Amino acid sequence: MKYRPEVDGLRAIAVLSVILFHAGFEWVRGGYVGVDIFFVISGYLITTLILSEHAAGRFSLATFYERRARRILPALFFVMAVCIPFAWFWMLPYQLKDFAKSVLSVLVFSSNVLFWRESGYFEAATELKPLLHTWSLAIEEQFYVVFPLVVMVTWRLGRRALPVLVVLALITSLGLAEWASRKGIIVANFYLLPTRAWELLIGSAVAMYLLRHPQRPSPLAGAGALLGLVMVLFSILRFDRTTPFPSLLALVPTVGAALMIVFAQAGGLVYRLLASPPAVGIGVISYSAYLWHQPLFAFARLMLPDPSRPGWLYAALIAATLALGWISWKHVEQPFRGRGWLSRRQVFLGALVGSLALAAVAVPMVMANGVISRFPAKDHYLLSISPTELGRYTERRFRQAERQAFDAAGASPRVLLVGDSYAQDFLNMVGENGFMASAQIVSHPIAARCPKYIGPDDVAPLYAAAGEHLDAAYCAAEGNLRDVLPLVRTADVVILAGQWRTWEAQRITQTVQSLGLRPQQRLIIIGRKDFGTIAPLSYLANTEAQRLALTNQVPAMNAEVNSLLRASLPAEQFVDVQQTLCGASGRCRIFTADGALISFDGEHFTPDGARHAGRLVFDHPALAPLR
Known part of the structure; x- marks a missing residue:
């Protein structure tokens, strides 16, 4: 499969928009669409790979899953392993239990289902969940399990069967997403594969189109690529949290990404931007950077519960994200991609052993309800909140x-x-x-x-x-x-x-x-x-008298x-x-006279x-x- 540097540049746009959005920068209020761009890219690359290898007569399901394991698991397991000690020392028992459950769900690529089931008005803030971002990996892996099998079945039905099936599935999935959006089924619509599959299938459709109609110089190519870039940037800069999503509006960033993949050609303006060394450099490490950004932000927010965090902190966290992304790309991703030192059997065995090791750590945390025994008995009341x-x-x-x-x-x-x-x-x-x-x-x-x-x-x-x-x-x-x-x-x-x-x-x-x-x-x-803000972890150092005197500005x-x-x-x-x-002072007591918390979440x-x-x-x- 021919390497396309402009696709790595598109990855850079996707990952930077997600990182800046999660860092809270208002000017990228629609940065969450970076995930949708990733879905289009993934669908395009996977479909191109499967169909190209099939055409060459060398497609193997085992090889496909081996390649996915080499690509995804080493960096993912590494990031989760690094997160565990920080979670142990910095998280309250209920947070540690939730974290451990997310580790287990990641191991079976169902974290999107977990976060869907956990979502609700009173659930823990999503910004404090270090592995929340793995929901998108779960979507992709679920797609990777189903899609190759469907493709193999359609090969027996003739050449035209797959395009027809992809288009029908795309329309059905998009229609379901729009229906769910209109019905207010917001969380399931956001997290689950049936309403997200169409985004990956757009990438599949692009792959099938380009395999039959390879890029050729065209005066319209530059305009098509530029239109795609404008659509993507418009989504990043103008969409916000109130935009119904995913819905028909999600066609703006996804079709925009598809246009850039189809029309960005060497020599064109969009190609030069996407294929520039900085863009390609960030795109190459985008997977590792994506893995690191949410844990870094989540743990920083856990340690600094005051929402008024300085801007320099997020700038430092973004720099750390990119630095760690490069380190894990260079020293974790790259070594495992090569087939010279690990056989297929060793890859699958390593995946099993790594999964069992992480599960062996996570299961006791869940069973012990976050291991409240980590803390002195005098603090168990606060820590049980x-x-x-x-x-x-x-x-x-x-x-x-x-x-x-x-x-x-x-x-x-x-x-x-x-x-x-x-x-x-x-x-x-x-x-x-x-x-x-x-x-x-x-x-x-x-x-x-x-x-x-x-x-x-x-x-x-x-x-x-x-x-x-x-x-x-x-x-x-x-x-x-x-x-x-x-x-x-x-x-x-x-x-x-x-x-x-x-x-x-x-x-x-x-x-x-x-x-x-x-x-x-x-x-x-x-x-x-x-x-006001309720932060039980910060009250542990207070004496009983100090706790009774605590007040919050409301x-x-x-x-x-x-x-x-x-x-x-x-x-x-x-x-x-x-x-x-609270009286007319604008300050409210946090504890009752007998030392009990009045509110568990500030409201x-x-x-x-x-x-x-x-x-x-x-x-x-x-x-x-x-x-």
């Missing part, structure tokens, strides 16, 4: 109270609780203190990213003005305030709680009027709250939103949880925090009668 487990606690009571209607002969009063995870928190204040024991409580969820507003205004531009994206299809499916109006009519008390946006607070009177409450019905609005937005609500609502309708718990209560907060909040005149 798991956002994942406590997130399930936050949701449990609320989910159990979800109903379509009140019981016909239920207890009195009938209390309807509507809102997002802040409403879940409110119900935990109730439950932990045994309040509302005689009430019939029904809950109705509204996702945090969906509007808690009813009124005449179109909410889409309000979202856009606030820098957010309204996923109307998702919100229509996941619950909204209009859906609950029939239930509102049957309640004695209606409680709305949520992470109110500024524009929602400004329009709260419109929402209240739209509820259409009767005079005998009571309405209670629960305001925003926030307890975001000013909470006070601003709560002030808007207070100004718009009667005093008997609005409960300012933030001010009740939601621990059981101890819910008990502590409930005792204070239910002194409010609006809530006291409901005790």
Whole structure:
């Protein structure tokens, strides 16, 4: 297979865009499309290799998988092995357990499935997962397992069978991705092969086209390559986290990459840019650099939990990424690619031994729940804090109270609780203190990213003005305030709680009027709250007295939103949880008087925090009668 330096240059664009995006540089807010470019390149190279070897009569499935093992596993195993001691010393037990699970999933190329299953509102922050980026390797490996087998079957069906099958599969996969995007199936759409395969298949289609129509000098080639470069750069610079992805919009970077592969020819502007020594140099080490960047960023964020990290730190981490990428390319990747010193049998045996060795380290970490015994017994309480487990606690009571209607002969009063995870928190204040024991409580969820507003205004531009994206299809499916109006009519008390946006607070009177409450019905609005950054690892060095004295500065937005609500609502309708718990100083205690954490993530209560907060909040005149 002929070496094409411009493809390595395209790899450089892909890897740099991903690295800069994960480093948080705003000007590459769409840098995540670098992964999609990698998928196109991978599909192109693999298909070219398979079809070229088949045409020469020397394709072997065993040789194909041997080549993949030599290419992927040495650097991957090396990076994971280096990560393990840092994870052991720097991670909390729940983080170490999650890390160990990701090691095991990488070994069977299913980390994309793991991260899909782990994703959720209360899961650990993705930016703190050192092996998160391996989801894309899992996609590629799953494709590599299936695609060669499909190709071998289609060879028996005639020359035209494979192109037809590739095009049909591409259209089906792309259609599935667009459908999932419109339905709000965001996480599965992002992580799983069925909605990603089309990107690799674009590369396959390019390979089949070029094998039948090799590049020839053409006046249109330069324009085609330049258009591809513009499409890729547009995606990197203009897409952002609110862009539905993958969807039809993902055709912009993927087709752009395909155009560059097809049309970039020697002598052309795009070719000269991509084939330049700096671009090729970065492209050559792109795989190793990609492997290193996420662990470096994740461990740095673990050690510096304050989100205001200096720019020079990320510049240093990027430099370290490229340096480590070169080292592992030179001393790990390159030696294993050559067939002179390791036979096929030794490669496969080495893969098995390496996998078993990493599994032997990871399995005990999972079984021991992150090995809390690494730490002194006095610290076990703080170290046992798991956002994942406590997130399930936050949701449990609320989910159990979800109903379509009140019981016909239920207890009195009938209390309807509507809102997002802040409403879940409110119900935990109730439950932990045994309040509302005689009430019939029904809950109705509204996702945090969906509007808690009813009124005449179109909410889409309000979202856009606030820098957010309204996923109307998702919100229509996941619950909204209009859906609950029939239930509102049957309640004695209606409680709305949520992470109110500024524009929602400004329009709260419109929402209240739209509820259409009767005079005998009571309405209670629960305001925003926030307890600042919670970093249990940093509290270990504090004495008990020092912990009790710790406070956090909370975001000013909470006070601003709560002030808007207070100004718009009667005093008997609005409960300012933030001010009740923290006063007017803008600083909140982190621990209760008996040394328990109030919040596990800065926004939601621990059981101890819910008990502590409930005792204070239910002194409010609006809530006291409901005790």
